[in-house]
Each structure stands twice: as structure tokens, then as C-alpha cells.
Amino acid sequence: MEAVLDVRDLRMRYGSADVLTGVDFQAHRGEVLALLGPNGAGKTTTIEILEGFRMRSAGEVRVLGVDPAHGDERWRAGLGVVLQSWRDHGKWRVRELLAHLRGYYTCYQQPWQVDELVTAVGLTEHADKRVMRLSGGQRRRLDVAIGIVGRPKVLFLDEPTVGFDPEARREFHDLVHRLSDEDTTVLITTHDLDEAEKLADRILILAGGKVIADGSADALSRQMATEAEVRWTRAGQRFVHSERDATRFVRELFAQYGEEISDLEVRRASLEDTYMSLVREFEEVAR
Amino acid sequence: MTPVTTAVRAGLRRGLIELRQTMSTAQDVVNFLLPAAVFLVVMLFLRQVPVKDAPISVGAMSLPSMLGLNVAFGGLLAMAQTLTAEREDGTLLRAKAVPNGMLGYLIGKIVTISGSTVAAVLVLLVPGVLLFEGIGLTSLGAWLTLAWVLVLGLVATMPLGAVLGSLFTSPRSAALVMLPIMGLSVISGIFYPITVLPQWVQLVAQCSPIYWLGLGMRSAMLPDSAVVAEIAHSWRPLETFGVLAVWAVLGLVLAPVVLRRMARRESGSSVAARREKAMQRIG
Numbered sequence: 001m002e003a004v005l006d007v008r009d010l011r012m013r014y015g016s017a018d019v020l021t022g023v024d025f026q027a028h029r030g031e032v033l034a035l036l037g038p039n040g041a042g043k044t045t046t047i048e049i050l051e052g053f054r055m056r057s058a059g060e061v062r063v064l065g066v067d068p069a070h071g072d073e074r075w076r077a078g079l080g081v082v083l084q085s086w087r088d089h090g091k092w093r094v095r096e097l098l099a100h101l102r103g104y105y106t107c108y109q110q111p112w113q114v115d116e117l118v119t120a121v122g123l124t125e126h127a128d129k130r131v132m133r134l135s136g137g138q139r140r141r142l143d144v145a146i147g148i149v150g151r152p153k154v155l156f157l158d159e160p161t162v163g164f165d166p167e168a169r170r171e172f173h174d175l176v177h178r179l180s181d182e183d184t185t186v187l188i189t190t191h192d193l194d195e196a197e198k199l200a201d202r203i204l205i206l207a208g209g210k211v212i213a214d215g216s217a218d219a220l221s222r223q224m225a226t227e228a229e230v231r232w233t234r235a236g237q238r239f240v241h242s243e244r245d246a247t248r249f250v251r252e253l254f255a256q257y258g259e260e261i262s263d264l265e266v267r268r269a270s271l272e273d274t275y276m277s278l279v280r281e282f283e284e285v286a287r
Numbered sequence: 288m289t290p291v292t293t294a295v296r297a298g299l300r301r302g303l304i305e306l307r308q309t310m311s312t313a314q315d316v317v318n319f320l321l322p323a324a325v326f327l328v329v330m331l332f333l334r335q336v337p338v339k340d341a342p343i344s345v346g347a348m349s350l351p352s353m354l355g356l357n358v359a360f361g362g363l364l365a366m367a368q369t370l371t372a373e374r375e376d377g378t379l380l381r382a383k384a385v386p387n388g389m390l391g392y393l394i395g396k397i398v399t400i401s402g403s404t405v406a407a408v409l410v411l412l413v414p415g416v417l418l419f420e421g422i423g424l425t426s427l428g429a430w431l432t433l434a435w436v437l438v439l440g441l442v443a444t445m446p447l448g449a450v451l452g453s454l455f456t457s458p459r460s461a462a463l464v465m466l467p468i469m470g471l472s473v474i475s476g477i478f479y480p481i482t483v484l485p486q487w488v489q490l491v492a493q494c495s496p497i498y499w500l501g502l503g504m505r506s507a508m509l510p511d512s513a514v515v516a517e518i519a520h521s522w523r524p525l526e527t528f529g530v531l532a533v534w535a536v537l538g539l540v541l542a543p544v545v546l547r548r549m550a551r552r553e554s555g556s557s558v559a560a561r562r563e564k565a566m567q568r569i570g
């Protein structure tokens with residue numbers, strides 16, 4: 001099966017600053033990918049190159065089999081981009097705006113019915129309001145609705161939940177899961193690990209211009225948390241030891257001291273610990 | 288339907304929706320009617336003041352000139368300002384994210400701007416014809432002249448407005464284009480006959496479409512005897528057509544290039560950066 005997103009050795013340089021130095025990843029149909037990384041890691045740069053809004057410096061990029069730098073309007077119809085609204089289309093009514101934007105897709109594919117879409121994003125009660133009368137959260141739902149109105153095959157969201165309250169965030173997560181059930185491929189950027197874990201089938205961690213980890217949240221915990229901390233008490237004394245192969249170490253410990261050992265604890269660094277130390281490291285380099 | 292006809296239709300609908308929105312927003316209607324009302328009142332006071340050496344009042348002469356100026360303001364200023372404003376607020380980026388959205392957006396803008404310019408012309412024209420002596424649109428020829436000057440004027444000014452709007456990145460800097468255009472309108476024989484100005488100023492004014500829009504409107508609406516207040520005592524219809532057509536061609540050649548270049552640069556982060564700047568300005 002052909003990958004929906006196929007990125008190989010993507011490089012981006014602004015002036016003399018190398019922001020991306022060889023990014024590689026693929027995404028398949030219906031996958032939800034989170035591009036996770038500290039601020040300034042190049043997430044927005046990456047997603048805008050995939051959206052065809054920005055020219056890359058080098059590398060191979062295919063979105064739906066097409067190079068975004070040369071994507072035509074038919075290709076564009078297969079993409080959904082969720083943009084952060086501010087005060088655009090303020091005088092338009094929600095339903096009117098969705099119906100209008102829907103119209104552009106009809107010659108390519110079957111877009112959402114406006115009423116269904118309005119219900120799906122939870123704006124039924126506000127469908128006849130002017131956009132400028134919506135609350136911040138309602139506006140963001142409209143942004144999502146606009147992004148998906150054409151039933152895109154691939155959906156891009158750049159830090160979509162900034163400014164969401166916990167409830168809006170949960171509803172948003174539900175919506176994304178529903179979209180991926182319908183075979184939409186979703187690429188989300190975030191600097192929030194918690195969000196990435198909740199949303200994504202796969203997490204890509206972007207740091208230092210490269211994808212330094214790629215896998216499910218579970219796989220990443222195993223892959224990245226290499227050292228474990230082993231603590232125990234023997235002869236009234238507390239010991240702490242850092243160890244790669246904690247299982248072997250503990251086996252040997254018991255072989256040697258047997259019942260003298262008590263209060264044994266093995267703690268693997270969580271993905272969060274690893275990510276946080278990564279962010280700290282990255283921010284120190286940046287400074 | 289082909290994608291292009293789909294987008295053209297969507298654009299026409301977009302223009303009509305935006306026109307209806309403007310007409311049903313109280314603030315917009317006031318913004319629209321107030322200047323016209325103020326102008327009419329001022330001109331009513333000048334109804335008895337004759338233009339030097341011409342059988343017509345300053346009020347009657349200014350009315351058609353003002354119609355011409357309205358067309359120029361609509362095509363140049365309104366176009367430039369909505370374009371920069373909608374670039375800042377992300378309307379344009381949304382259009383870019385939709386298949387053929389830019390085409391639809393532009394057609395929508397053309398409809399909105401033409402529609403509101405025609406409305407602005409009517410708002411002055413109807414009371415003007417009733418209130419001012421000497422203003423008449425009694426012959427078919429007069430109506431035809433009015434029509435072609437209006438249409439050609441829009442074709443000449445809207446692409447230029449779009450070019451200006453693409454060159455500025457914030458509505459604030461776009462406000463700067465107000466200044467030269469205001470300056471031009473002062474020397475373009477809108478408020479008094481151009482012939483009272485020094486020769487070189489007349490030459491400058493005759494390079495801009497504003498002067499010719501005023502002249503074209505006067506030629507349609509004023510009695511022939513009023514021609515004595517014009518340069519060379521002539522309505523110069525051929526020259527009017529020629530200069531406006533040159534601007535139209537220039538604009539139509541430049542606008543697609545400039546608009547495409549501008550659109551290519553739009554992205555989520557460029558809109559976010561502008562939004563942040565604007566927020567700082569407000570906050």
C-alpha cells in the first residue's frame with residue numbers, strides 16, 4: 001500500500017540556520033500521527049511544507065503520492081488544513097460559510113452535508129450565528145469543520161488545541177478518533193506529550209532537526225527509557241543503582257544476597273521524563 | 288461541472304453574500320450613507336455658486352465628478368484595503384487552502400467591490416438628478432456614457448487596487464496609499480475645475496485615472512455648454528477611453544503576477560505572525 005505521507009531526508013534552512021536536517025517518516029491510511037517536539041523544533045515548518053504552503057530546501061516529499069511543491073487543485077481537494085481563525089469571515093453565519101466552502105469540493109468528491117458536519121463538531125445550536133458571535137471554543141470547532149468539510153484523505157493540524165479547556169480538548173480528541181476511523185490520515189503537531197499520547201497511533205519526536213523517535217507511546221517508552229533505577233535495602237542500608245539491564249542486575253543481586261534484600265524498587269524513566277529532559281536539553285542548546 | 292466553473296459560481300455567490308451582509312449591517316450602511324449625505328448637503332449650499340465663465344453651479348459640476356471619484360475610491364482604496372485586511376485576518380489563507388479557492392475569492396471580491404461601488408454611485412446619482420439644476424441623464428447617449436465610464440473605470444482601478452493591496456502587509460501600512468490617492472483627488476478637478484491649477488499640476492493629474500473618471504462622468508451628465516470649464520474646451524471621450532484602457536491593461540497584466548506572488552507566501556505561520564503583531568498594536 002502506498003504511503004499517504006512519505007517524507008525522506010527533508011531539509012530546511014532559513015538563511016544560515018538549519019532547522020530540519022534530514023527528517024524521515026511515512027504515514028499510512030487512517031493513521032493518526034503526532035509530530036511532537038519542543039517550541040522551535042521545526043514542527044510548523046514541516047507541516048507547512050507538507051501542506052504545500054512552504055518550499056523545502058531539499059529532500060523528497062510525497063503527500064497522496066504528489067510532491068506538494070507541484071500539487072494541483074485536485075490534489076488540494078484531498079487535503080484538509082485546520083487553520084486558527086481570528087476574525088476572518090466575521091459577518092458570515094456558520095452554516096452559510098460551511099455551505100459556501102463545501103461548494104468548491106463538489107466537482108472532486110462528495111463533501112460533508114452541512115447539517116451533519118455542524119452536528120459532528122457540536123455547533124448545532126450555533127449554526128445560524130454570525131462567526132464573530134462565537135466563543136473561542138466554538139470558533140475552534142468551526143475551524144475543524146472548515147478543515148474537514150471536503151472529506152479530506154489527509155488532515156493537517158498545527159497545535160490545534162492551544163487555548164482549549166479540558167472539555168473542549170476531550171471533545172476534540174473524540175472527533176479526531178472518529179475521523180481516523182473513517183480512514184482519514186491525520187498529522188497533528190503538538191509540544192504536549194500528554195496530548196500526543198492520547199491522540200496518536202504513532203508519535204514522532206522532532207528534535208535537533210531530525211525525527212529522533214518514531215513509534216507508539218508504548219514502544220517509545222521502551223525505546224527511549226533505556227536506563228532504569230534500582231533501589232534496595234540491605235543490612236539496614238539503602239542502595240541506588242542505575243542500570244541498563246535491570247532484570248539481569250536484580251537476578252544477580254538476589255543470587256548473591258538472597259533474603260538479605262528488602263524494599264526492592266525498579267523504576268524505569270517514563271516517556272515523560274525522557275521527553276522533558278530532551279526538551280530541557282534542546283532549550284539549553286537554543287539558548 | 289468543471290472545477291473552474293464551480294469556483295466561478297462559488298465566487299459569484301460569495302460576492303452576493305458579502306454584498307447582502309454589508310447591506311444588512313447597520314454600521315456598514317451608516318459608513319456608506321454618511322459621506323454621501325455630507326457631500327450632498329455641502330453641494331446643496333454651493334448650488335447657487337457659479338463656476339467661473341461657465342453656465343453651471345459648483346454644486347452641479349461637483350456631483351458627477353464625485354461619482355467618478357467614488358468609482359476610483361471603490362476600485363483602488365476599497366480593493367487595496369480589503370485585500371490587506373483579509374490577508375491579515377486569514378481570509379485569504381482559507382481561500383488558498385480550498386481547491387480553486389483563490390479564484391473564487393477574487394471573483395467574489397470583484398462582485399462585492401463593483402456592487403458596492405454601483406450602490407455608492409446610485410446613492411449620489413438619484414438625489415443629485417432631482418436636486419441640481421443642469422444635471423440631466425435625459426438621453427440614451429448620456430446613460431450609455433455613464434455606463435461605459437463606470438465599467439471601464441472599475442476595470443481600470445480594481446486590478447490596480449489589488450496590486451496595491453498585495454504590496455502592503457498590514458492595514459496600517461496600506462493606509463499610506465490613502466495619502467497619494469487623496470492628493471491626486473485634490474488636483475484632479477473633482478472639487479473645482481482643473482483649469483485653475485498650474486500647467487504641470489494638470490499634467491500630473493491627467494496621468495491618473497481619477498481625473499478621467501471625473502471628466503467622463505461630467506461628459507455624461509452636464510449640459511454641453513459646461514464644456515468651457517474643461518481643458519481644451521472638450522470632453523475628450525477618446526482620450527478618456529484611451530487613458531482608462533491603458534490603466535486597465537496595465538493592471539490586468541500586473542495583478543495576476545503580483546497576486547500570485549503574494550498568495551504563494553501565505554501560510555499559517557505568516558498569518559499567525561501578523562496576528563501577533565496586530566494584537567500587540569491593540570493590546
Ligand SMILES: Nc1ncnc2c1ncn2[C@@H]1O[C@H](COP(=O)(O)OP(=O)(O)O)[C@@H](O)[C@H]1O
Nearest residue numbers: 014019037038039040041042043044045046556
Ligand atoms: N520564515 C522563517 N524565516 C526564518 N526563520 C524561521 C522562519 N520560520 C521559522 N523559522 C525558525 O525555524 C525554527 C523552527 O520554527 P517552527 O517550524 O515554527 O518550529 P515549531 O513549530 O516547532 O515551534 C525556529 O527557530 C524559527 O525561528
Ligand SMILES: [Mg+2]
Nearest residue numbers: 043044045159
Ligand atoms: Mg509551531
